[in-house]
Amino acid sequence: MTDYTLGELAQKLGATFEGDAAAVIVGVAALEAAGEGMLTYAESGKYRGQVEASGAAAIIVGADFPATAGKNLLRVERPKPAFVAAMELFRPARAVIGIHPTAVIADDAQIGEGVGIGPLVVVDSGAAIGAGSRIRAGAYIGPNVSVGEACDIGPNVSLMDDTRVGNRCILHPGVVIGADGYGYYWDSDHHHKIPQLGNVVVEDDVEIGANTCIDRATLGETRIGRGSKFDNLVQVGHNNQIGEHVILVSQVGIAGSSKLGKGVVAAGQVGIADHVTIGDGVQIGGQGGVNTDIEPGEKVWGSPAKPMAREMREIAAVGKLPELLRSFRQQQRELDALRDRIAALEDKPAK
Amino acid sequence: MTDYTLGELAQKLGATFEGDAAAVIVGVAALEAAGEGMLTYAESGKYRGQVEASGAAAIIVGADFPATAGKNLLRVERPKPAFVAAMELFRPARAVIGIHPTAVIADDAQIGEGVGIGPLVVVDSGAAIGAGSRIRAGAYIGPNVSVGEACDIGPNVSLMDDTRVGNRCILHPGVVIGADGYGYYWDSDHHHKIPQLGNVVVEDDVEIGANTCIDRATLGETRIGRGSKFDNLVQVGHNNQIGEHVILVSQVGIAGSSKLGKGVVAAGQVGIADHVTIGDGVQIGGQGGVNTDIEPGEKVWGSPAKPMAREMREIAAVGKLPELLRSFRQQQRELDALRDRIAALEDKPAK
């Protein structure tokens, strides 16, 4: 980590600044926590009060943020991306780790240039690690696995036979890719295992959260599209085809042989059945359960999942149901009373 | 992997064949993907069009599949099991791995004949590994654990003290068996941990998915019945008694001290409370939540779970609820109108 002056930072972030160009910035912090020497940001003018009260050394703000006396401001078009760029400047440098002597690397494994391999890593026969990638302590890289360039493979990750990981992928600790898909048929008195002969292909720029599992295909491949990001403890079953830039939040489960289009977003704990097709850009609300195809662009929620607006209407309606039941019984009594009155009228002898 | 001629395959699969007995088969593939040299299968006559269009070298079909000119067909009674048998023929042979010099094996551990132990495995004091089993890289076999014969224990698995695993079990990467059950009592100002002194017994022919956790019993044992198959990221709490041939799909959670009968099927993300009894053959739909006993053979769904037919009727009814609310208000207005008309009739002076 290096320190920067406000002037240097303004240049690096393409910002104009108001205040003391020589002020030294030593780190980044959230607006409510930023103290001496720290850089922070305010998303909009809504945070003006907090900016005025802040002890931060400098604050990234939007072009239309009101001038604030006595504060060092860095003005940019979009404060959040600029702050993220600043976070990247202050991120601790990745240690160069070389190849640790306790790593067990097969003779026929291919290790690219500048690869770092931590202690007690196993790289099995026929595996290949691309240039600049880092494999952390205790990870297992199975037979014929390929890992692309500039990847970061966390501790205790298990990549099973024939898994292919693209470039610039991040796999967090405990990730398992390429374990057998879950497939059996019932053979008179027991479940007979169906061999799982396919593999998993993870395209470029994918990030996979801790302890997430992606199963190999029965035949062919389970595929994770470019730029997709999975959170922790996610389950992706065999033969799923996950599109590009898909977001799977923590504890989502996808059964098998399903297809998720580009940019699908599944919120936490969503379940998706097997053999369904989820169109591009579909959004699925938390804990939703999807067991049918969903058209592109739809927002759905509930279990079983319905269009979001419909689900919310039904939730509201269920909230009124106990009262409805009471009102219905009341109405039945009114109806009975009217019936009696009508009968009385009908019986009234015509004079 | 070996290649086979069609004639050889027919013999191995007990199939009659139509076509070229000398055709060479080099692998297996799904019907839509099978090309040159590949064997595939068609479940029924429904796939006739695909069979005709297929470039597969040979196709396994049922006895009643229509004759198809120019195709090499292998006729059997049940195409799927025959194809699975073919998959087994083409499955890559398990490498003989011996005992890797970096494995750490306690002096008093018992290692059976033909056991393979991968690099950086730990086999702790008093543990026993049965003949022909394979322990993969980075797995931890704790004190007094016993693993039966012909098991496959994946990388980074943790088997804790006194766990007993039967014969022919498959444990996928990251599985944890025998961690402490979750038990405390409230002791005036803190949760007091209840020691977990029992263990876990896994019977023969059980398969356990990646990162699945099975907790040791508080006292006595947590037991997983013969032939049961668990998917990834499943949770089985302390003292559960899981019957034979039970299917727990991904992300199912079972609290503790519950009893699942033979052949129970719990679909993805099902939750089962503690101290309940689920009868033989019960099926529980995805995301279902079970908090009561279930009679043998029932199919249930929903949270809390109800008989499947009832749950589906209720889901349908909720779908009509917003309209019902509107209709009810309309009916109330009609009722009010009728009341007025009756009052008018009652007030009408008798002439």
Added chain:
Amino acid sequence: MTDYTLGELAQKLGATFEGDAAAVIVGVAALEAAGEGMLTYAESGKYRGQVEASGAAAIIVGADFPATAGKNLLRVERPKPAFVAAMELFRPARAVIGIHPTAVIADDAQIGEGVGIGPLVVVDSGAAIGAGSRIRAGAYIGPNVSVGEACDIGPNVSLMDDTRVGNRCILHPGVVIGADGYGYYWDSDHHHKIPQLGNVVVEDDVEIGANTCIDRATLGETRIGRGSKFDNLVQVGHNNQIGEHVILVSQVGIAGSSKLGKGVVAAGQVGIADHVTIGDGVQIGGQGGVNTDIEPGEKVWGSPAKPMAREMREIAAVGKLPELLRSFRQQQRELDALRDRIAALEDKPAK
């Protein structure tokens, strides 16, 4: 494990005893399973029949439990805590493991007195392990991580950079603490990763179940309060602030930046959204989904979660809904019939 006489046990547990002070107790077991030489307990007089039928060597009972001829009884005020104390006496002693020669420990790591480090553990640069703690086989202790005194860190655990664990914490196998939080912003055509620069702080006396994941903060810290107990496969996202003595049962997921008060209990598979505040003592029923703030002391259930009593009323009401729909259609027919009768009355010519 040592054996005790009933007299010795009575003294250690502060119990009075009835029976043979010289009887030898060799272990503990549940009431239904306790045989020769075993100590067990009965929570209340309700279990009198089982106590009479039991072959246990001795039974812990409450002060008001009826005298039972021919049984060795240990009388205490609260039987369960006394039995737990007895379980602790019979718990196998923790082996002293020293520092295994295959462990990889950075030169600048600080290892406290009496620390046990198992085989193939990695302790990275700048890490510190407090006195009397035990790190089991295959665990990874990352750079600048600190682990307090008397902790038990399970096999294949991954503690990432800068994680801080308090004293007397238990981390079960496969736990991941300090992996990156899940944060991106959409940058025209891809998800741009937001660096995760914060850390995780776990206070004293926390227990964390197998394969549970706790993410580092984006900035600042994710904090787990003193005495909290998490079950297996739990997800705690970045920047959450979890209070003291919080119970998170298996497969609970908490998104990010949420705040859980002291003594919150979330049952199995509960999901909690980001940026919500859950008050002290709140209880959330199994599979509940919380997406709003909850006031202290409330009990909620359902998805989305509602006050428990309301949710139960709504569940009951939904159960009556199919019948209500039928009754409603019937009532509509009655209403139509009455309308006709009124019309007939109105049309009746006045005589």
